[in-house]
Amino acid sequence: MLRKIATLTLFFAMSGAGAAGAATTSAELPQVLGLVATKLPVPLDCTDGSCTGFFSAFCLQEQRPKPNVGHVYDAAGEGDITMVVEKNDGSIAEFSAAGLLHFESTGAYTSVRISMDARRLASLDAKSVSLSVPRRVSLLPRSEPAVAARPSAEDLDAATGDKRLLAEGYFENGSPRADASAMLSRMINLLPADGYETKAVRDGTWGRAASPASLKAFSSEGLGEARQAYDRCRAYADQGYRMRLRGCLESSHDKLMKILNDKYWEGDAGF
Numbered sequence: 001m002l003r004k005i006a007t008l009t010l011f012f013a014m015s016g017a018g019a020a021g022a023a024t025t026s027a028e029l030p031q032v033l034g035l036v037a038t039k040l041p042v043p044l045d046c047t048d049g050s051c052t053g054f055f056s057a058f059c060l061q062e063q064r065p066k067p068n069v070g071h072v073y074d075a076a077g078e079g080d081i082t083m084v085v086e087k088n089d090g091s092i093a094e095f096s097a098a099g100l101l102h103f104e105s106t107g108a109y110t111s112v113r114i115s116m117d118a119r120r121l122a123s124l125d126a127k128s129v130s131l132s133v134p135r136r137v138s139l140l141p142r143s144e145p146a147v148a149a150r151p152s153a154e155d156l157d158a159a160t161g162d163k164r165l166l167a168e169g170y171f172e173n174g175s176p177r178a179d180a181s182a183m184l185s186r187m188i189n190l191l192p193a194d195g196y197e198t199k200a201v202r203d204g205t206w207g208r209a210a211s212p213a214s215l216k217a218f219s220s221e222g223l224g225e226a227r228q229a230y231d232r233c234r235a236y237a238d239q240g241y242r243m244r245l246r247g248c249l250e251s252s253h254d255k256l257m258k259i260l261n262d263k264y265w266e267g268d269a270g271f
Contacts, residue, residue, distance in 0.1 A: 030067035031109055032158040033057045033139040035075075036171045039182065039217040041084045041130035042189055044116070051129055052115040054188045054250070056181055056257060058171055059109035060138065060158040062265045069107035072142045076151070076159045079134035085121070086128045093124065097131060103139055110257035111185075111250070112139065135172065138164055170264040177256050179222020184229060184253040186214060191246040202237055202245045206230050225256075 036056035044051035059066070067073075075081065075098075083097040100120060104113045114131060121129060138159035140151050151159070158164065171178055187209045191197050197205075206227065215223065233248035243251070 029064070029141040029143060029155075030071055030105070031059045031061045031064040032141065032155050033067075033073065033105075033109055033112065034060050034159075034164060034167050034171070035112070035133050035137040035139060036178075036182070037079075037135045037137070037168075038131070038133045040186070040213055041082075041132045042185070043128060043130045044114075045189070045193060046118045046121070046129065047193075049118050050115050051118050051121070052113055052193065053131060054106070054185060055112050055114050055131075055133065056171075056185050056253070057110060057112045057139070058167065058257060058261050058264065060163060060167065061155075066109050067105035067107070067141065069105060071105040072145045073103040073105065073112065073139035074142060074148050075101070075103065075137060076140045076156070077136045077138040077164070078160070079137040081134070081137060082132040083116075084130040084132055085124050085126045086130075087125045088127045089125070094132075101131075106250075108254055109261070110254040135168060136160075136164060167264055170260050171257075174219060174222075175260075176219060176221035176225055177260055179218040180225035180229070181253050181256040181260070183209065183214065183218055183223055183226035184249050184256070187226070187230060188246055188249050188253065191249070193246075197237075197245055199238065202234050205234075205245065 034057060036058065038055075042053050042055060044053045046052075081097045081101065083095045083100065085093045085095065087093065097116070100116050102115045104115070106113055116129075140148075140155055140159055142148050187205050190205055190208050191201065210223070218226075229249065229252040233243075233245050233252065236243055236248055237245045
């Protein structure tokens with residue numbers, strides 16, 4: 001049922017992609033990003049007509065500027081993101097999410113927001129929706145929000161070439177840092193996007209994230225590192241620090257991802 005994304009089709013099929021993209025050179029655009037494959041589907045928060053989630057990402061072009069908050073990206077590469085729908089009758093359905101998703105930078109190369117119009121779920125009798133990201137999905141920056149840039153050969157190589165394949169050994173290798181960042185991402189998606197959570201929600205976040213599936217999917221070392229970050233962040237929130245639990249977890253997640261990205265750029269296989 002799933003199909004491969006044709007890297008060029010997305011860009012050349014969009015209206016005006018060739019002409020409109022010509023005004024912005026690739027050097028002026030922010031970094032091409034890679035999406036980290038998910039071991040477990042990531043639930044989206046569906047409020048105010050939009051379903052949104054926080055997803056780990058990494059930079060494939062060290063020399064280019066990092067994206068600003070809200071910079072729009074388009075998916076490229078071989079993998080097809082899957083939408084996993086739990087219906088009200090308890091059944092599970094899976095669909096290709098190609099063409100349904102909106103990709104936006106959080107203001108760093110370490111994560112992106114992925115969203116979709118909640119109205120698209122109306123006919124599916126959906127109780128909840130999650131996204132499963134496979135290996136080798138990359139994100140190419142747009143020159144402007146409404147128009148995809150014509151990708152340069154350099155950007156296409158970054159998104160689909162050998163360096164993208166090499167990245168799997170750093171971000172999807174099951175190392176403690178990679179697993180810890182994945183577990184932190186799961187907790188982040190369980191917290192309100194506006195950052196205002198009650199003490200009961202804060203105290204219950206680890207228990208909800210540490211499901212039997214999570215405990216099986218991630219290494220004990222990675223889970224231990226994520227638990228330490230959670231305990232530290234929860235203590236900050238309980239003590240009245242300005243940083244909320246979600247913001248603190250995002251900061252911890254970004255630090256881990258930056259360490260992995262530095263090692264990727266340096267070609268350092270030590271994790």
